[in-house]
Amino acid sequence: MIEAKNVSVSIGRKPILRGVNASTAPGEITAIVGPNGSGKSTLIKALSGDITYSGTISFNGRDLAEMRTGEAAALRAVLPQATTLSFPYTVHEVVRLGLLGGRSGAPHGLADLPERALARVDLAGFAGRLYQELSGGEQQRVQLARVLCQVWAPVLEGSPRYLLLDEPVSSLDIKHQLLVMRIAREFAQQGGGVVAVLHDLNLMAAFSDRAILMQHGQSVAAGSPQEVMQDELLSEVFECRLKVGTVPTGVTPFLLPQAASI
Amino acid sequence: MQMLLSRQLAGAPEGDRSALARLVLGLLLLLLAAVAGLSIATGASDASALSVVESWFLETQETALSTRDRLIIYDIRLPRIVLGILVGASLAVSGALMQGLFRNPLADPGIIGVSAGAGLGAITVIVLGGTVLGPVVALLGIYTLPLAAFAGGLITTLLLYRVATRRGQTSVATMLLAGIALAALSGALSGILIYLADDRQLRDLTFWGLGSLGGATWTKIWAAGPIILAALVTTPFLARSLDALSLGEASARHLGIPVQRMKAAAILSVAAATGAAVAVSGGIGFVGIVVPHLLRLIIGPDHRYLLPGSALLGASLLLLADAVSRTIVAPAELPIGIVTAVFGAPFFLWVLLRRRDMLDL
Numbered sequence: 001m002i003e004a005k006n007v008s009v010s011i012g013r014k015p016i017l018r019g020v021n022a023s024t025a026p027g028e029i030t031a032i033v034g035p036n037g038s039g040k041s042t043l044i045k046a047l048s049g050d051i052t053y054s055g056t057i058s059f060n061g062r063d064l065a066e067m068r069t070g071e072a073a074a075l076r077a078v079l080p081q082a083t084t085l086s087f088p089y090t091v092h093e094v095v096r097l098g099l100l101g102g103r104s105g106a107p108h109g110l111a112d113l114p115e116r117a118l119a120r121v122d123l124a125g126f127a128g129r130l131y132q133e134l135s136g137g138e139q140q141r142v143q144l145a146r147v148l149c150q151v152w153a154p155v156l157e158g159s160p161r162y163l164l165l166d167e168p169v170s171s172l173d174i175k176h177q178l179l180v181m182r183i184a185r186e187f188a189q190q191g192g193g194v195v196a197v198l199h200d201l202n203l204m205a206a207f208s209d210r211a212i213l214m215q216h217g218q219s220v221a222a223g224s225p226q227e228v229m230q231d232e233l234l235s236e237v238f239e240c241r242l243k244v245g246t247v248p249t250g251v252t253p254f255l256l257p258q259a260a261s262i
Numbered sequence: 263m264q265m266l267l268s269r270q271l272a273g274a275p276e277g278d279r280s281a282l283a284r285l286v287l288g289l290l291l292l293l294l295a296a297v298a299g300l301s302i303a304t305g306a307s308d309a310s311a312l313s314v315v316e317s318w319f320l321e322t323q324e325t326a327l328s329t330r331d332r333l334i335i336y337d338i339r340l341p342r343i344v345l346g347i348l349v350g351a352s353l354a355v356s357g358a359l360m361q362g363l364f365r366n367p368l369a370d371p372g373i374i375g376v377s378a379g380a381g382l383g384a385i386t387v388i389v390l391g392g393t394v395l396g397p398v399v400a401l402l403g404i405y406t407l408p409l410a411a412f413a414g415g416l417i418t419t420l421l422l423y424r425v426a427t428r429r430g431q432t433s434v435a436t437m438l439l440a441g442i443a444l445a446a447l448s449g450a451l452s453g454i455l456i457y458l459a460d461d462r463q464l465r466d467l468t469f470w471g472l473g474s475l476g477g478a479t480w481t482k483i484w485a486a487g488p489i490i491l492a493a494l495v496t497t498p499f500l501a502r503s504l505d506a507l508s509l510g511e512a513s514a515r516h517l518g519i520p521v522q523r524m525k526a527a528a529i530l531s532v533a534a535a536t537g538a539a540v541a542v543s544g545g546i547g548f549v550g551i552v553v554p555h556l557l558r559l560i561i562g563p564d565h566r567y568l569l570p571g572s573a574l575l576g577a578s579l580l581l582l583a584d585a586v587s588r589t590i591v592a593p594a595e596l597p598i599g600i601v602t603a604v605f606g607a608p609f610f611l612w613v614l615l616r617r618r619d620m621l622d623l
Contacts, residue, residue: 073518087563092277127277
């Protein structure tokens with residue numbers, strides 16, 4: 001369980017997050033959605049321990065502020081929006097960095113874990129390539145493979161572990177968007193927890209178990225995708241008229257840009 | 263060629279250059295042994311290293327000749343080689359460390375003013391050691407000079423890091439410009455001190471400032487050696503952290519690296535190694551940029567191999583440069599700093615040319 005209580009963040013005098021309460025349970029994908037500048041990325045940075053915040057954040061009941069970097073690294077892995085490297089590392093060398101913490105929890109040894117992680121993100125055969133020569137979407141999946149190596153086992157010694165993903169699908173084509181969201185879902189189904197900043201409300205509706213809707217640094221709604229995907233709520237938060245539809249055979253709501261107007 | 267070699271070292275996973283890197287480390291060790299052997303066997307006098315080695319094993323009668331040879335080998339050539347190895351290793355490792363720390367292949371203690379800061383520390387001791395700083399010299403003895411250079415290098419590195427790094431990102435432009443400013447400031451302060459110096463001090467300063475291994479003595483080695491070795495012994499523990507740091511500070515922390523502590527250790531090591539090297543050999547430039555760059559082309563940037571490789575290759579190249587400096591205008595001697603600059607500066611320009619688009623200046 002990750003719990004954020006009354007979390008506020010200011011950069012200079014400008015408040016970015018104002019008293020956010022949020023929680024996510026193991027076994028679930030929690031999506032953070034909202035317009036640009038609403039504080040989504042700042043919230044995930046606070047959860048990752050990257051910025052100073054007031055309030056409390058706890059992982060499995062342990063206060064994040066009191067954890068050492070190594071302890072935190074055994075509990076959660078973080079995928080940043082984009083990563084550039086200053087030196088010519090191969091893809092294998094980048095993915096292998098995920099094993100640094102030594103708490104992967106892979107059942108069959110670590111030797112071939114980078115290769116398995118790469119295969120999982122559809123980059124089998126890329127191990128020998130230079131990271132700097134890959135496309136943005138490929139680089140993002142290499143980083144996901146590294147992050148998966150860090151917390152390969154979603155549950156280690158009885159405690160659930162977490163993936164914190166900052167816009168994990170932002171530079172991916174649709175096939176790989178689906179692939180990455182499925183990896184997140186498998187991680188959750190095996191007992192881990194996933195928190196992801198998402199821009200695409202349809203991916204949120206299709207894959208997440210819970211959604212946190214952010215506006216002006218506050219959480220204005222939290223609940224199932226169906227509860228968050230409401231015409232009035234979304235229209236108000238995103239400042240344009242939106243009409244939520246529903247797939248005839250199911251409960252998954254969707255948005256068509258064609259049905260929206262400013 | 264690299265691909266070919268990687269393929270030949272079958273068995274390792276694709277993209278894993280560890281086996282190749284270990285092979286290269288072995289070859290570099292052989293290279294250093296060969297270069298050191300060559301250096302000890304050649305010199306201005308015709309002293310024969312072979313006869314000295316022979317005398318270790320054969321209980322021959324000590325003749326006047328072999329005593330002279332023994333003196334030349336033990337007290338002139340050997341200290342020079344040991345100092346060359348120490349200085350070359352510390353310059354190259356400082357470069358590699360600094361590049362990893364700043365996440366930038368152009369960072370080098372010589373280029374961004376750390377050597378100049380260390381030089382200021384050394385000059386301060388040379389000029390003021392007899393008067394104002396007399397008690398300090400009395401307290402620290404032979405370690406005064408390397409420690410002062412270490413302090414100068416440390417202050418410069420800290421200032422540079424503070425100015426050039428914001429929110430964990432180092433700007434290349436700011437780093438280079440701040441380096442120019444700090445080098446100019448160190449140069450100006452050194453100038454004032456040189457202006458104050460008397461004749462004897464001026465001679466010391468000139469000799470020191472040319473950048474040379476010529477004045478190598480066992481005393482100098484005992485003064486700088488422990489500091490350099492302490493810095494070099496720390497570096498392997500920083501290797502994995504530097505690899506993680508290449509992902510950025512936040513990502514390194516997410517992987518469990520105590521980033522602040524590790525950065526402090528790296529800055530201390532760079533300042534210690536650079537300071538001690540500058541104190542005993544003056545300004546020898548470009549080793550720190552050429553050596554790690556060459557190695558990255560062959561074994562990649564993995565710091566577990568890059569750091570020891572830099573030490574070995576840096577030592578070998580400096581011994582070679584010293585051999586050139588001793589023989590090219592024999593029987594006179596060219597300052598080694600000139601030799602490294604003649605080869606290093608064009609190399610640096612070539613690196614710039616290749617990476618122009620990545621520099622974002």
